[in-house]
Amino acid sequence: MPSFQALYNSLSGLFAFSKSLDTISNNVANLNTPGFQGSESFYENVMDEDGVRVDGSGINTAQGQMQQTGNATDVAIKGTGLFVLRDTSTGEMYYTRAGQFTFNSDGYLVDTVQGYRVQGLDADGKLVDINISNMKSLPAEATSLVKVSGNLLAQDSTASISSIKIYDAEGTAHTYTAQLTKNNGTATGSWQVSVLDGSGTSVGSGEIRFDGTGAIQSGYNTVDLSLTLAGQSQDVTLSFGAPGTTNGTTQFSGLPSSLTATPDDGHGVIGVSSLSFDESGVLNFTYTDQEKKTGPQLALATFDDNTSLQRLNGRLYQSPPNQDPHIGAANKGLFGTISGSTLEMSNVDLSQELGDMIVIQRGYQASSRVMTVSDQMLQQLYNATRGG
Structure with missing residues (x-):
């Protein structure tokens, strides 16, 4: 009966708008989370004229605002790419736009939140943990x-x-x-x-x-x-x-x-006075004697469809289903450039989110009104059949 169908359609609308509101609330909650990429809800018909559902959500891959931090191990990507992190306990690879990194006591570059090791590229372009233990100082050298x-x-x-x-x-x-x-x-x-x-x-x-x-x-x-x-x-x-x-x-x-x-040569043990990442993601060392050396290079990843990344939390992603990462270096091929001492902030547009929230609120109210009217019509039909 049409009234029953209207009831089901309006109920599906309530569920869909409620789920979309969950997405918006998560976006707004992560407004100040570095590297956070907002989500967008997608709707589809359940069947012809049989209501609506949220088919899923996609990642908004728009560039977030860059903010300088003064911290040499903070890095941001301008353009396409994701940093690659490795969980040493499981070997699992994760991906992120949040370049909040630091060196741990063992000399490994790690994510400051989970402690996962940041991946670099070896001479063959393979993924390796970034470690600077052998570059923290230059060994002594005899004068000749x-x-x-x-x-x-x-x-x-x-x-x-x-x-x-x-x-x-x-x-x-x-x-x-x-x-x-x-x-x-x-x-x-x-x-x-x-x-x-x-x-x-x-x-x-x-x-x-x-x-x-x-x-x-x-x-x-x-x-x-x-x-x-x-x-x-x-x-x-x-x-x-x-x-x-x-x-x-x-x-x-x-x-x-x-x-x-x-x-002309020879020196004592020389420590690092400063380090920085260049636009290709190469770590550059300056020592106390002003000698300069280049170190590891950051690895970047991208996928055929970055909007379908599987979000684990506000910062981390896993590979999309049935997609393998394309691995490479910044400032080359598909990938953007690296900005050192900088973090990419959340790409959430608060004005857009508030506008979408108003639309969802109106849609929820309309679906609720349809449900109320359908209920009243069914009640009248019920009363009529009883002769009331």
Whole structure:
């Protein structure tokens, strides 16, 4: 009977509008959740003229607003892509737009909420846990070359180098000095170089020579030292410049004697002073000596239909049914770029949600009114059959 059908149709409307209101309330509740993507409800006919139902909800993949945080491990995606997270207890992979990450005590980059490990790409493009344990500091390096620069006054008979710093294999710095004595009895422009340790004991010596133009001569431009530091032998070369040039040490008249020795290599243990992600998702390290190195690269994922992702909570998704992820790097192919020290905020439009809520409220009221009228008609029919 038509009145019964109207009753069922209005009841289906009440259920559908109620479920849509659940979706809107969840969107509004996550208005300030980083990386949250709102949901949209879809309606369909149950059968021809037999009411309505919510066929499901889809993910709104519109870009959320970017907000700078100043935290180097916060990252956001501009464009297509999802960060990939791994639950180490189950091996399950999850996906998110919320780039709130931090390094744990073991050096792994993890999600700050669940503690899942953020995935990067290895040399073959395969997913791997991002770990920086071997990049938190640069190991000590022994000095093998020291470059000497400056000038020796041609009229002087003696000169000195006040400090020659040499690092051993454990990163400890040892300071030496050098005495230079003109050796004209051997050859014009010849100087004898004697390197001394802190107690004034000679640890090595050699000869350097300059030509008539004041440039260092080939074969006489270095002094080699054989030292024993940190319990092991260490060969160090003092280079006074490139032969035939004025790059390095010179012997000119009119310029006072002044020599500086600078280690060309070798250092103690060096810590990280700063790190940052570039637009390709590569982690860049700057160390306290201003040396720069590149580290792991973030992995991104996308699917053939990102709107059908299976939401686990406000931040995490699982793969859509029967879809495998496309894995790659930011700023390449399908994927957007990475913005470091930034979070993508929720893409929920509060004005839109409030407008939709009013529409749902009116629809709910209308369905409720239809149900009331249908009930009254059935009551009248019932009374008529009783002769009332």
